Amino acid sequence: MEALLSLFPKDDLTLLAFIVLLPLVGAVVNGIFGKRLGREAVTLMGLTAIGGAFLLSVAAFLILFEAQHESERAVRLVWHGWEWLKLSGPGGAPVTLTVALSVDALSGTMALVVTGVGFLIHLYSWKYMEEDPGYHRFFAYLNLFIFSMLVLILGDSLPVLFVGWEGVGLCSYLLIGFWFDGEANASAGKKAFITNRIGDFGLLVAMGLMLRNVGALDWNGLEQGRGNLMEGMQIIQQIGWLGMKSPVVVNTATLVGLALFLGCAGKSAQLPLYVWLPDAMAGPTPVSALIHAATMVTAGVYLVCRLSFVFVLSPAAMLVVAFVGAATALLAASIAFAQNDIKKVLAYSTVSQLGYMFLGVGVGAFTAGFFHVITHAFFKACLFLGAGSVIHAMHARIHDTDTSQDMRFMGGLRKYLPITFLTFAASWAAIVGFPGTSGFFSKDAILLSAFSSSIVPPQTAVSAPGGPMDVFLWPTWAGSVLYAMGLAGAVMTAFYMTRLFIGIFFGEFRGWKIVKGWKEPEHAHGHDHHHAHETPGPGMKGPSPHESPWQMWVPLAILGALALVAGLVNAHLIGIHLFDHWLEPVFATANQGVKTKGELAEGPFLGAAVAAFAVGVGGAYWVYVTQKGAPAKALAEGSPGLYALVRDKWRIDELYEETFIGAVDSLAEIAVVFDKWVVDGIIARVTAFVVSLGGTILRAAQTGRVQAYAFTMVLGLGGIGWFFVAPHTDYRLRADERNGQYTVALTPGAGYTYRWDETGDGKWDDKEFGPKRELKFALDADKSQKVRFQVRNGFGRVRTGELLVHRPKVDKSGADPSAMEAVTPEMRAAASAAGLKVVAPNRPPPKIPPQPGLLPVPPGQVHP
Amino acid sequence: MQTLGLAVEHYVFLAGVIFTLGAIGFLVRRNVLVQLMCIELMLNAVNILLVAFNRVYPANMVGQIFAFFIIAVAAAEAAVGLAIVLAFYRLKGTVMSDEGDSLKL
Numbered sequence: 016m017e018a019l020l021s022l023f024p025k026d027d028l029t030l031l032a033f034i035v036l037l038p039l040v041g042a043v044v045n046g047i048f049g050k051r052l053g054r055e056a057v058t059l060m061g062l063t064a065i066g067g068a069f070l071l072s073v074a075a076f077l078i079l080f081e082a083q084h085e086s087e088r089a090v091r092l093v094w095h096g097w098e099w100l101k102l103s104g105p106g107g108a109p110v111t112l113t114v115a116l117s118v119d120a121l122s123g124t125m126a127l128v129v130t131g132v133g134f135l136i137h138l139y140s141w142k143y144m145e146e147d148p149g150y151h152r153f154f155a156y157l158n159l160f161i162f163s164m165l166v167l168i169l170g171d172s173l174p175v176l177f178v179g180w181e182g183v184g185l186c187s188y189l190l191i192g193f194w195f196d197g198e199a200n201a202s203a204g205k206k207a208f209i210t211n212r213i214g215d216f217g218l219l220v221a222m223g224l225m226l227r228n229v230g231a232l233d234w235n236g237l238e239q240g241r242g243n244l245m246e247g248m249q250i251i252q253q254i255g256w257l258g259m260k261s262p263v264v265v266n267t268a269t270l271v272g273l274a275l276f277l278g279c280a281g282k283s284a285q286l287p288l289y290v291w292l293p294d295a296m297a298g299p300t301p302v303s304a305l306i307h308a309a310t311m312v313t314a315g316v317y318l319v320c321r322l323s324f325v326f327v328l329s330p331a332a333m334l335v336v337a338f339v340g341a342a343t344a345l346l347a348a349s350i351a352f353a354q355n356d357i358k359k360v361l362a363y364s365t366v367s368q369l370g371y372m373f374l375g376v377g378v379g380a381f382t383a384g385f386f387h388v389i390t391h392a393f394f395k396a397c398l399f400l401g402a403g404s405v406i407h408a409m410h411a412r413i414h415d416t417d418t419s420q421d422m423r424f425m426g427g428l429r430k431y432l433p434i435t436f437l438t439f440a441a442s443w444a445a446i447v448g449f450p451g452t453s454g455f456f457s458k459d460a461i462l463l464s465a466f467s468s469s470i471v472p473p474q475t476a477v478s479a480p481g482g483p484m485d486v487f488l489w490p491t492w493a494g495s496v497l498y499a500m501g502l503a504g505a506v507m508t509a510f511y512m513t514r515l516f517i518g519i520f521f522g523e524f525r526g527w528k529i530v531k532g533w534k535e536p537e538h539a540h541g542h543d544h545h546h547a548h549e550t551p552g553p554g555m556k557g558p559s560p561h562e563s564p565w566q567m568w569v570p571l572a573i574l575g576a577l578a579l580v581a582g583l584v585n586a587h588l589i590g591i592h593l594f595d596h597w598l599e600p601v602f603a604t605a606n607q608g609v610k611t612k613g614e615l616a617e618g619p620f621l622g623a624a625v626a627a628f629a630v631g632v633g634g635a636y637w638v639y640v641t642q643k644g645a646p647a648k649a650l651a652e653g654s655p656g657l658y659a660l661v662r663d664k665w666r667i668d669e670l671y672e673e674t675f676i677g678a679v680d681s682l683a684e685i686a687v688v689f690d691k692w693v694v695d696g697i698i699a700r701v702t703a704f705v706v707s708l709g710g711t712i713l714r715a716a717q718t719g720r721v722q723a724y725a726f727t728m729v730l731g732l733g734g735i736g737w738f739f740v741a742p743h744t745d746y747r748l749r750a751d752e753r754n755g756q757y758t759v760a761l762t763p764g765a766g767y768t769y770r771w772d773e774t775g776d777g778k779w780d781d782k783e784f785g786p787k788r789e790l791k792f793a794l795d796a797d798k799s800q801k802v803r804f805q806v807r808n809g810f811g812r813v814r815t816g817e818l819l820v821h822r823p824k825v826d827k828s829g830a831d832p833s834a835m836e837a838v839t840p841e842m843r844a845a846a847s848a849a850g851l852k853v854v855a856p857n858r859p860p861p862k863i864p865p866q867p868g869l870l871p872v873p874p875g876q877v878h879p
Numbered sequence: 880m881q882t883l884g885l886a887v888e889h890y891v892f893l894a895g896v897i898f899t900l901g902a903i904g905f906l907v908r909r910n911v912l913v914q915l916m917c918i919e920l921m922l923n924a925v926n927i928l929l930v931a932f933n934r935v936y937p938a939n940m941v942g943q944i945f946a947f948f949i950i951a952v953a954a955a956e957a958a959v960g961l962a963i964v965l966a967f968y969r970l971k972g973t974v975m976s977d978e979g980d981s982l983k984l
Contacts, residue, residue, distance in 0.1 A: 722907070722976070
């Protein structure tokens with residue numbers, strides 16, 4: 016500890032930069048040199064980068080733990096990177112953005128989970144992706160993902176977080192479409208990316224609003240200045256003909272909360288933006304485990320926790336968060352009932368569990384929600400990796416991606432995959448809420464808070480132009496409704512997860528028949544080298560599924576164990592509150608806005624939670640084991656319409672296709688018409704015609720004969736020579752008409768000499784040509800003077816020029832006031848007689864309309 | 880200013896004659912080899928001018944140095960030019976410049 020602190024002083028924790036940098040180095044090395052380095056080196060690089068980041072995260076956690084233990088309040092250790100942007104805040108005050116990283120209890124815990132689970136999944140990918148031709152690319156992306164995720168977590172301000180936020184989105188896109196030769200994979204990647212953009216729009220709007228009102232975007236600044244968000248903002252003008260009595264004014268804090276939540280809903284797959292996550296399962300299974308279950312999709316929950324002090328300012332926004340979460344939990348769980356693809360079931364389960372987290376943070380139970388993030392990271396990563404292990408084993412029999420993930424062809428696998436079975440069972444127990452497991456404690460905490468806690472509006476009134484605004488109050492029925500929704504979701508989760516568990520591991524293996532008569536297919540992906548290649552034949556039994564190598568089951572075992580016991584760090588029921596106490600200081604500000612109903616007897620809630628588990632699991636057992644799936648089949652056949660609707664995911668994708676995507680497509684078609692007829696039809700043709708006309712004309716000059724070109728050059732040379740030899744009489748006249756001072760300056764040139772005839776009487780002032788290039792003379796008002804001059808150049812050639820200068824009369828009509836102010840010689844004389852000094856008005860001379868007298872007279876022309 | 884008993888004007892006149900000879904030769908002859916020689920004539924006419932005027936201003940050596948540069952450039956130009964002529968001959972079987980009109984429509 017001492018050594019650690021001496022290496023990394025607490026006031027500028029460089030350690031954080033190293034945590035972030037290690038995975039970036041791994042990504043760069045693997046991405047650029049990976050192909051030449053070979054698989055061993057890529058594995059070593061990828062694994063050590065993440066392993067190192069994990070160890071450094073542990074070190075940062077220890078330093079933080081010490082610091083928080085000493086000071087008894089929220090500690091945030093910052094690495095102040097460098098200055099990034101200068102923005103202007105409220106009233107034009109400058110806001111300096113720095114690229115800074117910070118760690119506190121929340122981000123320290125999250126970083127531990129991300130690097131820890133990330134390392135286990137890297138280890139797993141070692142064997143899972145072994146035969147893939149894009150092995151180095153995979154590890155480069157995975158390392159880049161960990162880098163972005165760490166930037167997201169450790170960023171000390173919203174813009175830095177946003178960089179990580181976009182980075183994980185990019186990596187998600189790259190990894191979903193990792194096998195980009197499949198059309199479906201590529202479009203799933205695009206879908207994820209575009210859906211996330213909608214959410215990012217919300218995040219950007221929230222940033223802008225906070226910059227405008229608070230004038231800070233870093234966590235400390237936002238926490239201190241959050242009161243400035245309590246201000247009314249007009250969002251819609253008063254529209255008389257719609258019968259509106261006044262413009263629509265809302266609390267800025269509500270706007271900010273909703274905009275932030277739009278971003279969270281995109282990233283964390285909540286209604287209405289959840290549609291991308293199930294499709295994202297097109298990526299390799301470790302990716303589903305790491306990005307689309309354990310870490311990236313929880314970024315939204317993390318952001319709500321991070322900015323909890325902003326969210327609690329608006330009970331309305333919090334209520335939206337809670338209800339969207341609960342509704343998503345229910346909807347996704349209902350879809351999971353009818354899915355047969357095991358990864359799809361897990362994907363909808365993830366969406367549903369994310370809904371739980373938002374339900375938790377939405378009612379102000381930030382610790383409970385975040386606790387579920389962590390336990391979910393363990394058990395869902397374990398479930399996905401277990402599914403990967405199952406798919407890996409299934410590839411002994413089949414080589415088709417869809418069929419190998421279909422649970423209708425599985426069954427009885429516990430005999431062949433004992434370790435996978437055990438770990439899957441552990442994480443199954445956690446997700447269905449088996450009493451004592453991690454999922455039980457975290458879900459129970461969320462449900463309890465959903466019933467008991469509510470958000471109270473802050474004491475400060477919302478200022479608005481027309482007096483303080485009405486505040487939105489947390490409805491009294493919300494707790495019961497949210498609790499009921501959560502409980503129903505828990506029953507459904509228990510049911511479909513048990514269906515999945517039974518379908519994979521119990522009964523008889525139904526995959527044998529697939530293998531008969533198969534031919535060696537073209538390897539779409541490489542991770543299936545394990546089966547023995549037997550000669551296909553009619554009597555062939557084929558290879559049997561088998562357990563995965565240690566690189567794959569060790570992560571499973573660790574995650575399974577964590578899924579079982581991790582709940583004990585925050586087991587309310589048996590009086591353990593370690594996690595609560597650890598995070599308490601972070602949420603201290605936010606918790607001022609959270610009200611909890613007094614002492615509640617936990618007994619009934621505990622009973623309800625256990626009952627939910629029992630009903631769900633028991634129901635699934637009865638349906639799928641006792642009755643061999645007959646009731647489910649009967650229900651599906653009894654109401655085929657409903658069954659098809661659920662199987663097709665309530666046709667939400669089709670709805671979006673018809674409405675939003677259709678609208679955008681129509682817009683694109685209109686643009687195509689414009690492009691075809693206006694841009695291509697008129698503009699392009701006219702341009703082409705002009706260019707070809709020019710070409711036809713110029714082509715005549717291109718004779719292709721060297722002599723013709725050379726002759727042109729000689730002509731050009733002759734022209735230049737003539738220009739040098741001929742004398743030039745260009746001149747410049749500087750006229751100060753107010754004081755009657757004139758200067759004629761002739762063009763300078765090498766070897767030029769000049770002579771003048773100032774009076775224009777035909778007699779040269781000097782006989783000889785001299786170097787005098789300028790002639791100055793004075794002129795009285797309303798007088799003209801003719802000036803003649805001669806130049807002689809270096810070749811002895813002489814040319815004569817002349818000009819006539821006329822000074823206008825002083826304008827006494829008053830039309831031009833500046834002319835009246837002109838200092839005449841009489842005024843000057845009178846002033847000096849009185850002992851005064853005359854200062855000429857120090858401003859530009861007035862614009863004088865062109866006078867015929869100022870025009871040069873061409874040589875030979877007589878002036879009238 | 881006398882150089883070898885001659886005024887600088889004589890040299891200017893000589894250079895002018897040589898340059899004109901080169902220019903006219905370049906314009907009227909079709910043989911690329913002769914054209915190359917004419918280019919050399921023009922370059923050397925300029926060299927004579929530079930060296931002669933350097934005698935008028937003996938304080939600096941810019942004229943003479945420049946003449947050396949021109950000689951070096953002329954050597955490079957001759958090498959490249961002859962290579963082109965050779966390639967041209969292999970392609971067309973002639974060294975007449977008006978035969979090289981493949982790019983013309």
